Amino acid sequence: MVDEKIYWMGWQYLLPGGAKRIWNLVERFGSPQAAWMASGEALVTRGGFEPRGAAHLVRRRSELDLQEELARLQEQNITYITFEDSDYPQLLRVIFDPPPGLFVRGTLPPPGGQTVAVVGSRRPTPYGVTVAEKLGGELARAGVTVVSGMARGIDSAAHRGALAAGGRTVAVLGCGVDVVYPRENKRLMEDIIEAGAVISEFPPGSPPEAWHFPVRNRIISGLSRATVVVEAAEKSGALITADLALDQGRDVMAVPGPVTSPQSRGPNQLIKQGARLVESAADVLEELGITCLFPGKHLQSPAMPGLTAGEETVYGMLSGDPVPVDIIIENTGLAAQQVLSALMFLEVKGLVRQFPGRLYARREKPSRF
Incomplete structure (x- = not known):
């Protein structure tokens, strides 16, 4: 209404x-x-x-x-969509505290599309900028929407890489969507709106206050199936985004860097803690079970899409008979948020069907991913 x-x-x-x-x-x-x-x-x-x-x-x-x-x-050509609208991003719906609504300039990714966040330092090294642009471009050419925060440094480089590849990218702002921040990103912001979307939960006119950015980071990770950290110091907003992604049941990956660089300490520490090491977009695509790297060029297709440990657990207890989500949570022993996230991804991969009343069952024949 x-x-x-x-x-x-x-x-x-x-x-x-x-x-x-x-x-x-x-x-x-x-x-x-x-x-x-x-x-x-x-x-x-x-x-x-x-x-x-x-x-x-x-x-x-x-x-x-x-x-x-x-x-x-x-x-101002700003669209406002609420949690109740069909075009509200599905991945964002299942986080702990989704924004009630989003202010949008541009066009959001289509439902079911692949989204990956690429984040990192505002003060990157040339190595970091090169890697972020390359990664953004490779992901975009694979049909993945690149999500970031349009901040200086790694974020901007990831957006530029996606745009240069002719792909789609989404910027999540810590200010109003009518506010250009940083100021030098005016042209970049216009290009993002043309090729994707600039979004925020903060109303138009909101300034870029410091406390806004940790709040917006949960949207960056919440929109994305995975978050890739390129460069980040030991105490960094990018690491906050990675922590939020883990809390949301999403994958966290990291690009390794020189041990002598302070900007490598964040991603290197994530890798030590079990994050997937990323050298190229192929590593990201493999981790997410995406088999097409470039349009028209397919990698070897597995019998079914790659599953995370949580997805395997949930899928393993399902059959062709619809089961209430509460029973799934109880039988798997996983946190409710993990189960909801796994079910959503299994739906995207064509392995699970949802029925009215929040009932879930395996598909008789998994659809091709």
């Missing part, structure tokens, strides 16, 4: 970057509209706000004309 969409959007204006709080409000009041219409007293008693915070919200809410904001988005 258009009205519901407006209220979802309104809450993102009032609580930018506050996905958990917004979901909590909607759960307590029953709908975003009901929460929006709540009195200051109800926001305290039911919503869990402090009186001062509730009064501030009520005041800001009274100053916000949602229809006017929606019209402004349309004027």
Whole structure:
């Protein structure tokens, strides 16, 4: 419903970057509209706000004309999609705290498409830039959408590599989609919008504040089947993204670097901890069970797509009879998030079918991946 969409959007204006709080409000009041219409007293008693915070919200809410904001988005060619919309990215749906909605400039990847995040240092070495551009290009030529954060350094290099290969790329921003940050990426941002999408959970006009970036990193990893770290210091936003990817049940991979370089410490440590070592896109594609590296050139096709350990566990307990997701979680002994992620990827690979009521079963004959 258009009205519901407006209220979802309104809450993102009032609580930018506050996905958990917004979901909590909607759960307590029953709908975003009901929460929006709540009195200051109800926001305290039911919503869990402090009186001062509730009064501030009520005041800001009274100053916000949602229809006017929606019209402004349309004027700027910004699309707003909610969690309830069919074009909301499926991979993002299953993370712990998905954004209620996304502000989008450009076109999101088609459902079921392959997505891989390539992230790294804002202060890369020439080696890192070269590798990121090469990796972005190889993935794009394989039909994979390259996801990154349009930051200086590795992120920008990965986007450029994908664009140079004529592929699709998505930039997730820690500011509004109408804000160019860093400023020198104005042309890059325009090219990304033309060949893919620039997205954010922060409303238009939001500045690039420091706390926004760890928040947006969960979207970078959440959009992607795997996250590849190219270069990163020991304490780096790219390593935060890698940790988030692991929490979301996604693959983490890393490009090794010289032991003498501080920028190699992050990825080298990830490899020590078990991350897949990446020398080229072929390593990424193999890990994800993707058998086509370049259009028209196929690698040897296995009997079925490559499966992660979690996917094998879930697939192994399924049969042709539909099983409730709660039973799958109980029988596998895996975390709920791991099971949901595995089921989604098994669906993408054509090995599992979902039925109404969140029931899952093996396909009789796995479809070709």
